[in-house]
Amino acid sequence: MIDFRALASAREALTLAGCVAGYQPWLMADLARAATGRAVFIAADDASARAMVDAVGYFAPEVETVYFPAWDCLPYDRASPSMRVSSDRLAALAALAAPTTRAQLLVTTVNAALQRTLRPARIAALTADIKPGARIDRDKLAAMLTANGFVRTDTVFEAGEYAVRGGLLDLFPAGETHALRLDFFGDEIETVRRFDPATQRTVETAAGFVLLPVNEVLLDDTTVKAFRAGYLREFGATATGDPLYEAISDGRRLAGMEHWLPLFEPGLATLFDYLGDGAVVVREAGADKAADDRLEAIADYHDNRTAALSNKKGSYRPLPIDALYLGRNEWTALLAGAKAHLTSPFNVPDGTRRTIDCETTPPRDFTPERTAQNLSGSNVYDAVKAHIDDLRAAKRRIVLASYSNGSRDRLNGLLGDHGVTRVATAASWQEALGLAADGIVALTVVPLEHGFSKRESGGDIAVLTEQDMLGDRLVRRRRNAKKADAFMAELAMLSPGDLLVHKDHGIGR
Numbered sequence: 001m002i003d004f005r006a007l008a009s010a011r012e013a014l015t016l017a018g019c020v021a022g023y024q025p026w027l028m029a030d031l032a033r034a035a036t037g038r039a040v041f042i043a044a045d046d047a048s049a050r051a052m053v054d055a056v057g058y059f060a061p062e063v064e065t066v067y068f069p070a071w072d073c074l075p076y077d078r079a080s081p082s083m084r085v086s087s088d089r090l091a092a093l094a095a096l097a098a099p100t101t102r103a104q105l106l107v108t109t110v111n112a113a114l115q116r117t118l119r120p121a122r123i124a125a126l127t128a129d130i131k132p133g134a135r136i137d138r139d140k141l142a143a144m145l146t147a148n149g150f151v152r153t154d155t156v157f158e159a160g161e162y163a164v165r166g167g168l169l170d171l172f173p174a175g176e177t178h179a180l181r182l183d184f185f186g187d188e189i190e191t192v193r194r195f196d197p198a199t200q201r202t203v204e205t206a207a208g209f210v211l212l213p214v215n216e217v218l219l220d221d222t223t224v225k226a227f228r229a230g231y232l233r234e235f236g237a238t239a240t241g242d243p244l245y246e247a248i249s250d251g252r253r254l255a256g257m258e259h260w261l262p263l264f265e266p267g268l269a270t271l272f273d274y275l276g277d278g279a280v281v282v283r284e285a286g287a288d289k290a291a292d293d294r295l296e297a298i299a300d301y302h303d304n305r306t307a308a309l310s311n312k313k314g315s316y317r318p319l320p321i322d323a324l325y326l327g328r329n330e331w332t333a334l335l336a337g338a339k340a341h342l343t344s345p346f347n348v349p350d351g352t353r354r355t356i357d358c359e360t361t362p363p364r365d366f367t368p369e370r371t372a373q374n375l376s377g378s379n380v381y382d383a384v385k386a387h388i389d390d391l392r393a394a395k396r397r398i399v400l401a402s403y404s405n406g407s408r409d410r411l412n413g414l415l416g417d418h419g420v421t422r423v424a425t426a427a428s429w430q431e432a433l434g435l436a437a438d439g440i441v442a443l444t445v446v447p448l449e450h451g452f453s454k455r456e457s458g459g460d461i462a463v464l465t466e467q468d469m470l471g472d473r474l475v476r477r478r479r480n481a482k483k484a485d486a487f488m489a490e491l492a493m494l495s496p497g498d499l500l501v502h503k504d505h506g507i508g509r
Contacts, residue, residue, distance in 0.1 A: 001457055002027075002356060004034035008280045012339060012354060016282070019343040019358040022452040022463065025052055027343075027358065028105055028282065029060035037278025038096075038104040042113055042340070044286035046070070049109045054447040056105060058429050064102045068092040068271065070111035071258070075301040075325070076318050078256040083160030086149065086258075087214045089117070091175030094212050096274040097123045108271060110283075110290040114298075114326050116261075116268035118216055126218070131208030135187050138169055145171060149215025149253075157197045160214035170195075174212040178203055216261055219251055223264040230263035235317045242317065262323040270326065272334045281340040288342075291331060298325050363451040363468045370471050381418040384469050388420055388441060396453075397436035397461040400469075401446040407466060408443050415441070436461065 007014070008031060019027060024041075032039035043049035046069065053067045069088055071081035080086075089112075096106065097120045118126075126148070130136075142164055146152065150162045150171065156179045162171035172179040178194040181202070192206040217223070227248050231239060239245055247254040262268055275281070298321060305318040321327070326334070345362075348355050369383040391398050400415075402408035408425060415423055423441040426432035432442035437459065451463035466472070502508055 004030050008035040014341045015355045016341055016343045017348045017355050017357050018360050020345045020360045020362050020452045022448050022450040023360040025055035026059045029056050029063055031280055032063045032103045032105040035280045037276050038106055040106045040279055040281040042283040042287050043109050044284050044290040046109055049107050052107050058446045064104045066092050066095045066106045068108040068112050070109050075298045076259055076305045080255050080258050087159040087174035090212050093123045094127055110287050111294055113271045114294055116270055116324055119269040120274055126213050128211045130211050132189050132191055134189050137187050138184050147219050148213035174214050180209055217258050217264050224248055227263045281338040283340050283342055285343050295328055359455040360452045363464050366469055385418050385420050391462050397459050399432050399436050399442045399463045401448050401463055401465045403447050408445055412443050
């Protein structure tokens with residue numbers, strides 16, 4: 001058994017051995033509850049981070065999960081990170097900078113943690129509370145949104161967009177699950193309503209919201225002046241003819257400008273500056289290899305840009321690597337200072353120092369049965385039933401995890417058809433554990449790719465997922481109704497005389 005309070009207060013970095021991937025969300029949920037500060041999980045890649053975010057809430061609904069992704073563009077790219085990623089990053093930084101009394105888990109990736117970002121004080125200064133009754137000129141608010149990275153559109157569908165229509169201002173700010181509609185009477189905000197961008201229909205009335213930028217690069221007089229001075233200092237007076245320099249000088253955004261963030265915001269911070277006292281950091285198995293690969297890739301992209309550099313107008317002038325990214329020594333020092341623990345799926349010899357045994361093993365692999373089924377037509381559910389019988393004989397608690405309520409109910413019917421008895425559905429993880437303790441096969445919804453077996457004081461537990469048993473998710477494919485509704489809603493807003501673009505014939509009226 002893991003003593004989570006002891007782990008949370010450990011004075012040195014430990015290896016969490018025997019920690020298979022399926023168990024990690026349960027581990028981090030318990031660690032977040034036991035820590036005096038926030039718990040931090042550094043995933044090797046985006047897929048692993050997303051899996052953690054999706055699953056941890058099922059194990060501990062009371063834990064606040066904050067997701068901080070990396071830019072979804074290459075280092076030294078001519079493309080900008082997507083609006084959604086930028087919004088998620090700033091919402092995460094704001095959540096980390098604000099005081100909280102809830103147990104909190106920060107989920108991030110190696111790529112995100114290796115990159116510098118805005119300082120906590122800067123995030124706090126950019127945060128504004130917007131409530132009904134507040135007085136603000138609508139046009140000034142629109143100008144502020146543009147400076148903070150929002151894009152003006154006719155209709156708001158995505159995060160980072162805003163639209164002005166008569167006395168209404170629609171926007172989709174960072175940290176919100178729905179878009180917001182501000183109804184103005186003169187310079188006063190009368191109401192704030194949340195609406196579904198797909199249908200444009202109101203969901204609920206809001207008491208207010210926190211307005212954050214949706215881009216780490218802000219364009220105001222101060223940042224433009226800082227950029228101009230820094231660009232000339234780095235690249236000389238001949239760089240004034242560069243399209244980037246000209247665009248920023250005119251207050252215009254240019255694709256890829258975020259890669260010169262250090263010139264707009266001197267004195268950037270690292271994600272570690274946000275962790276606070278009592279933080280418990282865990283990096284995933286494979287994170288160290290991912291960091292090595294990322295650092296090499298950053299160096300390669302920088303070298304390629306530098307090699308192609310010329311004094312011609314429009315030439316890409318890269319900043320030094322350490323301006324935007326951490327170096328290897330700095331990364332190693334920050335991990336050491338945070339006493340970052342490391343998970344490992346492998347067991348270690350007894351008595352090994354600086355190691356905690358999580359006592360988990362991978363789930364039963366039904367690949368041979370699935371392969372035989374394809375060849376002979378035999379049914380994999382017979383093998384699943386036999387395995388459940390074996391687990392029951394060994395007095396194991398059994399939980400079967402599905403991705404959705406629908407797939408859980410379908411799995412329930414299929415197991416019944418193949419003779420599996422004493423099966424019940426559970427609405428929560430805690431209910432599932434209670435059913436399993438009574439010898440019932442508990443069917444619940446936990447979005448895990450793979451399960452695990454674990455030794456527990458209340459009885460060993462075996463978790464199997466749809467993918468463990470079937471090799472895929474038990475889902476019915478459905479048409480994306482939301483996208484279709486959004487298209488029809490936008491189409492309905494067209495009027496005679498509007499300009500549009502035909503895929504073959506170009507612009508038409």
